[in-house]
Amino acid sequence: MTAKDGPRTFRELRLALDGRRKPKEAKPANPLRQGLRLERVPDPCAIVLFGATGDLAHRKVLPALYQLRRTNLLPHEFMLVAVGRRAYDDDAFRAEISASLAKYSRVPVEPAIVDEFVARIVYHQGDFGDNEAFDRLSTRLDAIDLEHGTRGNRLFYLAAQPSAFAEVVGQLGRVGLDHEVHGGGWRRVVIEKPFGRDLDSATRLNREVGKVFREKQVYRIDHYLGKETVRNLMVFRFGNGIFEPLWNRRYVDHVQITVAESIGVESRGAFYEETGAARDFLQNHLMQLLALVAMEPPAAFEAEALRDEKVKVLRAISPMTPDEIRRDVVRGQYGPGWVAAANVAGYRSEPHVSPESETETYVAARFTIDDWRWAGVPFYVRSGKRLPKRASEIAIQFKHVPHRLFRDTAAEPEPNLLAMRIQPDEGILLRFSAKVPGLGIDVRNVNMDFTYGSAFSVDSPEAYETLILDALLGDASLFTRADEVEEAWSIVTPILETWIDMPAPAFPNYEAGSWGPDDADELMARDGRRWRRI
Ligand code: BG6
Numbered sequence: 245m246t247a248k249d250g251p252r253t254f255r256e257l258r259l260a261l262d263g264r265r266k267p268k269e270a271k272p273a274n275p276l277r278q279g280l281r282l283e284r285v286p287d288p289c290a291i292v293l294f295g296a297t298g299d300l301a302h303r304k305v306l307p308a309l310y311q312l313r314r315t316n317l318l319p320h321e322f323m324l325v326a327v328g329r330r331a332y333d334d335d336a337f338r339a340e341i342s343a344s345l346a347k348y349s350r351v352p353v354e355p356a357i358v359d360e361f362v363a364r365i366v367y368h369q370g371d372f373g374d375n376e377a378f379d380r381l382s383t384r385l386d387a388i389d390l391e392h393g394t395r396g397n398r399l400f401y402l403a404a405q406p407s408a409f410a411e412v413v414g415q416l417g418r419v420g421l422d423h424e425v426h427g428g429g430w431r432r433v434v435i436e437k438p439f440g441r442d443l444d445s446a447t448r449l450n451r452e453v454g455k456v457f458r459e460k461q462v463y464r465i466d467h468y469l470g471k472e473t474v475r476n477l478m479v480f481r482f483g484n485g486i487f488e489p490l491w492n493r494r495y496v497d498h499v500q501i502t503v504a505e506s507i508g509v510e511s512r513g514a515f516y517e518e519t520g521a522a523r524d525f526l527q528n529h530l531m532q533l534l535a536l537v538a539m540e541p542p543a544a545f546e547a548e549a550l551r552d553e554k555v556k557v558l559r560a561i562s563p564m565t566p567d568e569i570r571r572d573v574v575r576g577q578y579g580p581g582w583v584a585a586a587n588v589a590g591y592r593s594e595p596h597v598s599p600e601s602e603t604e605t606y607v608a609a610r611f612t613i614d615d616w617r618w619a620g621v622p623f624y625v626r627s628g629k630r631l632p633k634r635a636s637e638i639a640i641q642f643k644h645v646p647h648r649l650f651r652d653t654a655a656e657p658e659p660n661l662l663a664m665r666i667q668p669d670e671g672i673l674l675r676f677s678a679k680v681p682g683l684g685i686d687v688r689n690v691n692m693d694f695t696y697g698s699a700f701s702v703d704s705p706e707a708y709e710t711l712i713l714d715a716l717l718g719d720a721s722l723f724t725r726a727d728e729v730e731e732a733w734s735i736v737t738p739i740l741e742t743w744i745d746m747p748a749p750a751f752p753n754y755e756a757g758s759w760g761p762d763d764a765d766e767l768m769a770r771d772g773r774r775w776r777r778i
Contacts, residue, residue: 284717285316285317285318285319286317286318286319286713286716286717287319287395287397287430287716288319288320288321288322288393288394288395288397289319289321289322289394289395289397289398289399289430289716290322290323290324290325290385290388290389290392290394290397290398290399291309291322291323291324291325291398291399291400291401291716292324292325292327292368292381292385292398292399292400292401293305293306293324293325293326293327293401293403294327294372294400294401294402294403294404294408294412295327295328295402295403295404295405295408296326296327296328296337296367296403297326297328297329297330297332298328298403298404298405299511299512300403300436301326301403302340302341302344302348303344303348304348304467304706304708305401305403305708305712306341306344306345306348307344307345307348307349307350307706307708308706308708308709308712309324309361309712310345310349310353310357310358310361311349311350311351311705311706311709312709312712312713313357313360313361314351314354314357314361317713318716321392321393321394321395322364322392322394323364323365323366323388323392323394324364324365324366325365325366325367325368325381325384325385325388326341326365326366326367326368327368327369327370327377327381328367328368328369328370329369329370329371329372330369331369332367332369333367334365334366334367337365337367338362338363338365341362341365342358342359342362345358345361346358350703350706351703364392366384366388368380368381368384372404372408372411372412372415373411375415375418378415378416378418378419378421379419381419381421382419382420382421385398385421389429395428395429396425396428396429397429397430397431398421398429398430398431398432399432399433399434399715399716400412400416400421400431400432400433400434401433401434401712402433402434402435402436403436406436406437406438406439409435409439409449409453410448410449410452410453413433413452413453413456413457414452414455414456416433416456417455417456417457422456422457422461424461430461430718431457431461432461432462432463432715432718433453433457433461433462433463434463434464434465434712434715434723435453435462435463435464435465436465437464437465437466437467437528438519438523438524438527438528439464439528439724439729440729440733441518441523442733442736442737442740442741443730443733443734443737444737446729446730446733447730447733450726450729450730453726454726459725459726460720462723462726463711463715463720463723464723464724464725464726464729465711465723465724466528466529466532466723466724467707467708467711468528468529468532468533468666468707469532469707469711469722469723469724470706470707470708470709470710470711470714470722471666471667471707472670472696472704472705472707472710473664473665473666473667473670473671473696474532474533474536474666475710475722476664477536477537477638477664478536478545478550480664480672481541482541482542482545487662488541490642491617491640492617492618493617493618493619493620493621495642495643496621496640496641496642496643497621497641497642497643497644497659498621498622498623498624498641498771498773499534499537499538499621499622499623499624499638499639499640499641500624500625500626500638500639500641500775500776501530501533501534501537501623501624501625501626501637501638501639502625502626502627502635502636502637502639502775502776502778503525503529503530503533503626503627503636503666504626504627504628504631504632504633504634504635504636504759504778505627505628505629505630505631505634506583506584506630506631506632506633506634507629507630507634508578508588508589508591508594508605508629508630508756509591509594509597509605509629511595513594513595513596513597514596516597516603516605517596517597517598517601517603519603520603520604520605520607521575521604521605521606521607521627521628521629522575522604522607522736522739522740522743523736523740525607525627526607526609526625526627526736526739527732527733527735527736528724528732529627530625530627531558531732531735531736532554532724532732533625533638533666534557534611534623534625535554535557535558535728536554537623537638537640538557538613538617538618538623539553539554539556539557540553540556540557540617541553545721546721547719547720547721547723550721551720551721551724551725551728554728555725555727555728555731556615557613557615558728558731558732558735559731560613560614560615560618561611561612561613561614561735562612562614563734563735563737563738564735564738564739565738566738566742566745569738569739569742569743570742570746572609572610572611572767573607573608573609573610573739574606574607574608574609574760574761574763574764574767575604575606575607575743575749575761576604576605576606576607576608576628576749576751576752576753576754576760576761576763576764577590577591577592577601577602577603577604577605577606577749577751577752577753577754578590578591578605578606578628578629578630578752578754578755578756579591579592579752579753579754579755579756580593580755580756581630581755581756581757581758582756582757583630583632583756583757584633588630588756588757589756590752590756591603591605591629591630591751591752592751592752601751602748602751604743604751605628605629605630606626606627606628606629606631606754606760606761606764607626607627607628608624608625608626608627608760608763608764608767609624609625609626609739610622610623610624610767610771611623611624611625611735622771624767624768624773624775626760626764626775628754628760630756630757631757631758631759631760632757632758632759633778634667634668635665635667635668635778636665636666636667637663637664637665637666637776637778638663638664638666639661639662639663639664639776640661640662640663640664641659641661641773641776642659642660642661642662643659644659645657645659650677650685650687653684653685653686653687655686655687655688656687657677657687657688657689658675658677658689660674660675660676660677661673661674661675661776662674662675663675663776669695669697670695670696670697670704671693671694671695671696671697672693672694673691673692673693673694674691674692674693675689675690675691675692676689676690676692677689677690678690710722711723749761749763759775
């Protein structure tokens with residue numbers, strides 16, 4: 245371009261200037277954010293929270309929603325209808341929520357955001373058996389769509405008593421709140437755990453839910469699946485080339501899955517008396533972890549493919565016979581003891597617990613998976629309350645090297661171990677042997693340790709944040725499917741049934757602050773193994 249035929253219009257002038265302008269100095273990219281997912285924001289929607297006055301809603305669900313709001317991951321057009329039996333006006337309920345957020349939020353709350361968040365909550369009083377309350381709910385949701393632009397998209401969140409799940413779902417069906425209107429709004433239902441008490445009740449509940457919602461509208465929560473390290477397990481296994489070839493009976497000696505809690509049953513004595521560790525942890529959290537460790541690589545990283553593979557693993561675990569249960573499953577109940585330098589009561593002295601309770605607060609089991617990959621490799625799982633610390637991990641114990649060249653050295657190397665820490669200090673540890681510096685050949689085990697905290701400068705989200713966001717986005721990958729829940733129950737139900745017929749163990753059989761009953765150690769010792777010290 246010459247001066248003569250220079251820019252004539254304003255646009256030409258701007259383009260010409262832009263061409264001459266020094267490019268803006270690029271902001272250096274934050275290397276720690278590389279590869280992080282850019283989150284999507286869900287569609288405008290209303291969440292209807294059943295059991296909104298309960299513990300779970302206050303401790304987990306509402307703080308997670310607040311956090312999503314704070315980080316702009318909730319749509320701008322968002323409303324929450326809190327359903328509960330008690331009478332509240334909106335302001336009183338909002339004040340309670342604000343107080344709970346201050347108590348349970350994982351980050352210090354910002355008052356302006358709290359006010360803005362609670363302003364989107366309305367309280368709806370009603371008994372789950374009350375038809376009129378559901379008729380009103382339906383009308384109210386239509387009005388909310390008009391007033392707040394939530395476009396008919398609705399997420400029904402069942403955080404109520406599990407015994408009320410079927411009734412609430414039935415009511416939603418009765419008033420037609422399950423209907424997805426073509427081009428006019430999705431309807432989804434999130435169902436908390438425990439999903440049933442045994443195979444029969446879970447199958448019945450699935451049937452009731454299935455009468456109202458199609459399976460793709462149903463999101464059954466197991467919050468362990470939303471934990472960062474658990475999600476990373478899939479990336480670790482299927483995003484790396486070097487581990488998968490070793491992930492089988494040829495190289496793996498056994499697998500240990502531990503979910504230890506230092507807390508007791510706290511204020512949940514009444515719930516726990518009805519539940520126990522097998523229903524509270526084994527059927528869901530432990531079985532899910534086991535399935536994720538053992539499953540075959542799915543063809544795609546999407547809900548159906550993932551869940552198909554998990555179901556196959558659960559199916560490959562044959563339900564145990566009563567004799568196998570007596571031999572391979574251990575239950576325990578804590579007595580008084582010391583945890584973190586505090587003297588704590590035994591389970592039978594906890595509030596709302598019977599002084600003769602036979603409910604187990606600890607369970608350990610040995611499973612085998614009868615498939616090509618895992619035949620003969622035991623999977624040991626354990627979980628309990630009032631153990632010495634809160635620590636969950638999955639440990640893959642590899643076999644000894646085939647030819648033990650260093651067996652005569654000062655310390656013969658132990659076989660390799662890969663430990664995935666789920667919480668706390670989320671990370672992955674690989675143990676291998678190294679030569680001790682010096683003139684001789686001394687061999688020691690050393691650890692290569694990856695921790696999330698130091699590798700990424702971002703906080704891990706709470707499991708509930710991940711899962712609620714996924715449900716709002718319509719991604720069911722981290723939720724359990726009907727057949728999956730039933731498969732897990734078909735493994736655990738024979739255990740519960742056998743326990744009814746077996747003489748109760750001499751409870752309490754472990755001291756609070758210990759690693760569980762002696763029988764659990766014997767379970768391992770019988771196989772020439774021991775639990776990993778965590
Ligand atoms: C719940 C159990 O599913 O998980 C509780 O019902 C348990 O008994 C809780 O305390 C533990 O969750 P987290 O995320 O603290 O390991």
